[in-house]
Amino acid sequence: MLFMSKYSIGVDFGTESGRALLVDVATGEELASAVYQYENGVIDEALPAPDDDVALEPDWALQDPFDYIRTLQQTVPAVVRAAPVDPADVIGIGIDFTACTMLPVTAAGQPLCAIPEFRREPHAWVKLWKHHAAQAEADRINAVAEMLGERWLTRYGGKISSEWFFSKSLQILDEAPRVYAAADRLIEAADWVVWRMTGVETRNSCTAGYKAIWSKSEGFPHEEFFAILDPRFARIVDEKMSRSITPLGRCAGRLTAEAASWTGLAPGTAVAVANVDAHVSVPAATVTQPGRMVAVMGTSICHLVLGATAEIVEGMCGVVEDGIVPGLFGYEAGQSGVGDIFAWFVDNAVPPRYYEQAAKQGIDVHAVLEREAARLRPGESGLLALDWWNGNRSILVDVDLTGLLLGATLATRAPHIYRALIEATAFGTRTIVDAFETAGVPIKDIVACGGLPAKNRLLMQIYADVTGKKMSVAASAQTPALGSAIFGAVAAGSENGGYDNVVAAAQRMAQLSDERYVPDPAAHEVYDELYGQYRRLHDYFGRGANDVMKSLKALRATIR
Amino acid sequence: MLFMSKYSIGVDFGTESGRALLVDVATGEELASAVYQYENGVIDEALPAPDDDVALEPDWALQDPFDYIRTLQQTVPAVVRAAPVDPADVIGIGIDFTACTMLPVTAAGQPLCAIPEFRREPHAWVKLWKHHAAQAEADRINAVAEMLGERWLTRYGGKISSEWFFSKSLQILDEAPRVYAAADRLIEAADWVVWRMTGVETRNSCTAGYKAIWSKSEGFPHEEFFAILDPRFARIVDEKMSRSITPLGRCAGRLTAEAASWTGLAPGTAVAVANVDAHVSVPAATVTQPGRMVAVMGTSICHLVLGATAEIVEGMCGVVEDGIVPGLFGYEAGQSGVGDIFAWFVDNAVPPRYYEQAAKQGIDVHAVLEREAARLRPGESGLLALDWWNGNRSILVDVDLTGLLLGATLATRAPHIYRALIEATAFGTRTIVDAFETAGVPIKDIVACGGLPAKNRLLMQIYADVTGKKMSVAASAQTPALGSAIFGAVAAGSENGGYDNVVAAAQRMAQLSDERYVPDPAAHEVYDELYGQYRRLHDYFGRGANDVMKSLKALRATIR
Numbered sequence A, B: 001m002l003f004m005s006k007y008s009i010g011v012d013f014g015t016e017s018g019r020a021l022l023v024d025v026a027t028g029e030e031l032a033s034a035v036y037q038y039e040n041g042v043i044d045e046a047l048p049a050p051d052d053d054v055a056l057e058p059d060w061a062l063q064d065p066f067d068y069i070r071t072l073q074q075t076v077p078a079v080v081r082a083a084p085v086d087p088a089d090v091i092g093i094g095i096d097f098t099a100c101t102m103l104p105v106t107a108a109g110q111p112l113c114a115i116p117e118f119r120r121e122p123h124a125w126v127k128l129w130k131h132h133a134a135q136a137e138a139d140r141i142n143a144v145a146e147m148l149g150e151r152w153l154t155r156y157g158g159k160i161s162s163e164w165f166f167s168k169s170l171q172i173l174d175e176a177p178r179v180y181a182a183a184d185r186l187i188e189a190a191d192w193v194v195w196r197m198t199g200v201e202t203r204n205s206c207t208a209g210y211k212a213i214w215s216k217s218e219g220f221p222h223e224e225f226f227a228i229l230d231p232r233f234a235r236i237v238d239e240k241m242s243r244s245i246t247p248l249g250r251c252a253g254r255l256t257a258e259a260a261s262w263t264g265l266a267p268g269t270a271v272a273v274a275n276v277d278a279h280v281s282v283p284a285a286t287v288t289q290p291g292r293m294v295a296v297m298g299t300s301i302c303h304l305v306l307g308a309t310a311e312i313v314e315g316m317c318g319v320v321e322d323g324i325v326p327g328l329f330g331y332e333a334g335q336s337g338v339g340d341i342f343a344w345f346v347d348n349a350v351p352p353r354y355y356e357q358a359a360k361q362g363i364d365v366h367a368v369l370e371r372e373a374a375r376l377r378p379g380e381s382g383l384l385a386l387d388w389w390n391g392n393r394s395i396l397v398d399v400d401l402t403g404l405l406l407g408a409t410l411a412t413r414a415p416h417i418y419r420a421l422i423e424a425t426a427f428g429t430r431t432i433v434d435a436f437e438t439a440g441v442p443i444k445d446i447v448a449c450g451g452l453p454a455k456n457r458l459l460m461q462i463y464a465d466v467t468g469k470k471m472s473v474a475a476s477a478q479t480p481a482l483g484s485a486i487f488g489a490v491a492a493g494s495e496n497g498g499y500d501n502v503v504a505a506a507q508r509m510a511q512l513s514d515e516r517y518v519p520d521p522a523a524h525e526v527y528d529e530l531y532g533q534y535r536r537l538h539d540y541f542g543r544g545a546n547d548v549m550k551s552l553k554a555l556r557a558t559i560r
Helices: A065-082 A135-148 A151-156 A165-175 A177-182 A189-198 A205-211 A223-229 A236-240 A257-263 A277-284 A339-348 A352-361 A365-374 A414-438 A457-467 A479-492 A502-509 A521-542 A548-557 B065-082 B135-148 B151-156 B165-175 B177-182 B189-198 B205-211 B223-229 B236-240 B257-263 B277-284 B339-348 B352-361 B365-374 B414-438 B457-467 B479-492 B502-509 B521-542 B548-557
Strands: A007-013 A017-024 A030-037 A090-097 A102-105 A185-188 A251-254 A270-272 A291-297 A301-307 A318-321 A329-335 A384-386 A403-408 A443-449 A471-474 A512-517 B007-013 B017-024 B030-037 B090-097 B102-105 B185-188 B251-254 B270-272 B291-297 B301-307 B318-321 B329-335 B384-386 B403-408 B443-449 B471-474 B512-517
Touching: A007 A065, A007 A189, A007 A277, A007 A479, A017 A065, A017 A479, A030 A065, A065 A189, A065 A257, A090 A189, A090 A277, A090 A479, A102 A165, A102 A177, A102 A189, A135 A151, A135 A165, A135 A223, A151 A318, A165 A177, A165 A185, A165 A236, A185 A189, A185 A236, A189 A251, A189 A257, A189 A270, A205 A318, A205 A329, A223 A236, A251 A479, A270 A479, A277 A291, A277 A301, A277 A329, A277 A479, A277 A502, A291 A414, A301 A414, A329 A414, A339 A365, A339 A414, A352 A365, A352 B352, A365 A414, A365 A457, A384 A414, A384 A521, A403 A414, A403 A521, A403 B548, A414 A443, A414 A457, A414 A521, A443 A457, A457 A471, A457 A512, A457 A521, A479 A502, A521 B548, A548 B403, A548 B521, B007 B065, B007 B189, B007 B277, B007 B479, B017 B065, B017 B479, B030 B065, B065 B189, B065 B257, B090 B189, B090 B277, B090 B479, B102 B165, B102 B177, B102 B189, B135 B151, B135 B165, B135 B223, B151 B318, B165 B177, B165 B185, B165 B236, B185 B189, B185 B236, B189 B251, B189 B257, B189 B270, B205 B277, B205 B318, B205 B329, B223 B236, B251 B479, B270 B479, B277 B291, B277 B301, B277 B329, B277 B479, B277 B502, B291 B414, B301 B414, B329 B414, B339 B365, B339 B414, B352 B365, B365 B414, B365 B457, B384 B414, B384 B521, B403 B414, B403 B521, B414 B443, B414 B457, B414 B521, B443 B457, B457 B471, B457 B512, B457 B521, B479 B502
Parallel strands: A007 A090, A090 A270, A291 A443, A443 A471, B007 B090, B090 B270, B291 B443, B443 B471
Antiparallel strands: A007 A017, A017 A030, A102 A185, A251 A270, A291 A301, A301 A329, A318 A329, A384 A403, A403 B403, A471 A512, B007 B017, B017 B030, B102 B185, B251 B270, B291 B301, B301 B329, B318 B329, B384 B403, B471 B512
């Protein structure tokens, strides 16, 4: 009998675009990918035409839900064609999303922004993860939670974010009560897209857990809590959401005829419960068991760890049962600035001669700086930095902290600073690793994925030397989409040529690259000393002994 | 009777060149100036040809004493010609010098380096002020002084420098005892040049006081002190120097026939006792009384204050009776990095777009940054820096401190940092002003001179706003040479058309420019707050609470 290959598709919905990836279910081989740039992108100044006379306030960031549908229409047929494969051999599809990215919809799943009455109302549109205009609501939620001593705060590092579900929902209620009232459902865009694909409304355990204060054992916060925020908000869960949360790895439903026509796939194709882009990368980076940290390294770093037990880890973003791999506790921590600090540095603090070198040698400025910085030994820059250009997520959970560079002399050159910034972000990661280990969540080694590892080998070696952990790199350059394809194969099930669970699927479909970064003992010893100095500055400036960073920000805020 | 103008010449011996200035004695009008670039410049790699196979160790900096004679030969005739004036109407000449810049000579005033036997011996040459190879000797002097509880330490901020006279002399003894033995005299180059001009050996109270631990009331350190350093060093003062110290403002002697032939001036022209470049700027900046600080602002800042009494000011460089103006105590303090920090910044941390703007607008990058930084209000940068790129001179007296920048975010741009660096150096000046006032040495306002004030008006306004003191600017762009001309006119005396004292001379010959920088009360209030934060960081990192700057330097030193 001829062995017939089966395929799975993962669709990764990002901030500016959506990407589909078609994968061989047996091997994880990536056969084709396609990207769709959202027609309306990030909506942060005015609503799309013809309503572009409706201006948005600062810190707003919206999206058009139909950009997600167009992503399905454009990319899925493209990868099937490009591979090429028989659509009938595509056994499952999974999706992942930015989060919390949420929208108000009708009971039928119609986005309110698609209803003429609400089209010109910004609150009727999708609130993108980086919509930061709900800070007042987040502050209120945190204040009330602290006052009531809500235990769930400890699951989220003591503070919930303005980006999260209830902050955004409460902002709708505060500022557009008519939209709030008209919304039959408030839902993550991830779950809404799966709903539109299957006709079945599900709520995935990942976004519910990390973004909507849900836990498998304790459910959502109690009604009294919501009532104190606003009496009209008391029954939000029962009125606008659902208490039925579906663990990751389940099949959400089957492709409807309509969605089949969008995608060119067979009606009835299995659709996985939705996922979050960072979290879905974990199995795609081969990790399905406790003991390894996955670092999704890009402009920022998201650190994901699986644990057998729920522990309180200082300053983590969240711990969610079934949040990453079903049956385990998924821990998330993060550094709010990494690659974007290096990009800031190159754009704002590197003098012309390095640009000239780069142009002459046909490489980019980062590569010139990396090469020069690689010639320095640990400690040779004489510099130490606090990597807080974009605040500190874990473990201090404080957006008002700012960057620090110490040790500059007249002999300091750009590669010294570049290296010190890389080292500072590595110290930031080590701080997080230490917090996990201190809390009893072991971390044996680290698997990196995302854009940074391939770009900067020096950075990877420094991270290994600083953390003292072996660093591996995921083979796939598009782990979120691969992760979604893995969940698609699990949704299909082994009876259809897929897998029964994520562990089995990842074992076959996920690979590590050949790159390994092993800590150099001598470098690690020097970095131990520097890390001690880093932590001392970290605690001095980060834990209230000297609040100068906040004072400067506060002073600056009085000036506008 | 036709009024006949009289003239005075000041010669300023700098690091790379010497400059003569011809001045109208009645008005201070600057009629002509001429510069001579030293033929052998700063000798810091090898001796001049034909002995350029003799390499110098790191941190060495020598000069050729005949470059000073050539300066007289080249520049004085040039200014007399250019003015033009009748040499007979030049009534006096004064000189000022870098210090401590010293050399070993014979009893006849012949430099040892001019004697064939010693020509190839680096220790026989002039040790320039920035010869830093005598650190071990300075350490020994400081350790012994501390052990013996020498009271004179308090006159020098608790520490003497490797640049100073006895450090350099002791290095000669340590490393070249034959040179030490052969030297009949060890002498400041300033005094040596005056000796060569007049045939009379004088020792001026300024270099003796600031660089050779002399005071009018206590003389030099005692013989036992020198003996502990090295028994052969015990009688250095009596064997190689002189206990006869001449106060500033005196006539050292009259131009010899030989020196008259070098300069084209009349034999017998009055020659003033030599001076130091910074100190001689004080009367040239109109200051001859207590209550005003003179800030000589360039790559670094030298702060000079006159006082009626001798007080212990924290971290000052020195307090010397007759050290600046006869009859008063001259206080010196300093910031080791100012203009050179801005130059470092522009060379090493400003991205191409500012260079492109500068090129397009035909101005320099400093001007672009100044313009952009001037648009920011105090506190708007969100940044705070410690201005220690080149260590800290006053008030911490610690070369191992390093620069710090705090408050960086992804929105930080080069003009923000540029402004923060200017502010940091202004906070450094305010720290020094505060130290004077705390010690009971009043400072009513500040007169600036040197290269910086004319270059950067924003900087001047920030200094006024930060210190809360009115800032004036000396009218002359060459205050050291003007100051020397003032002392030349005093050496001539009123009977010859000059003046009887420095106060009278400065009143006529020194002017302020029209520029005035008055503190803005609102800005001063904001800067008060920022200065409080600066001082907190200053004390935390500078006074031992957190020695991370030293640790980083020590770690770095292990790497070479």
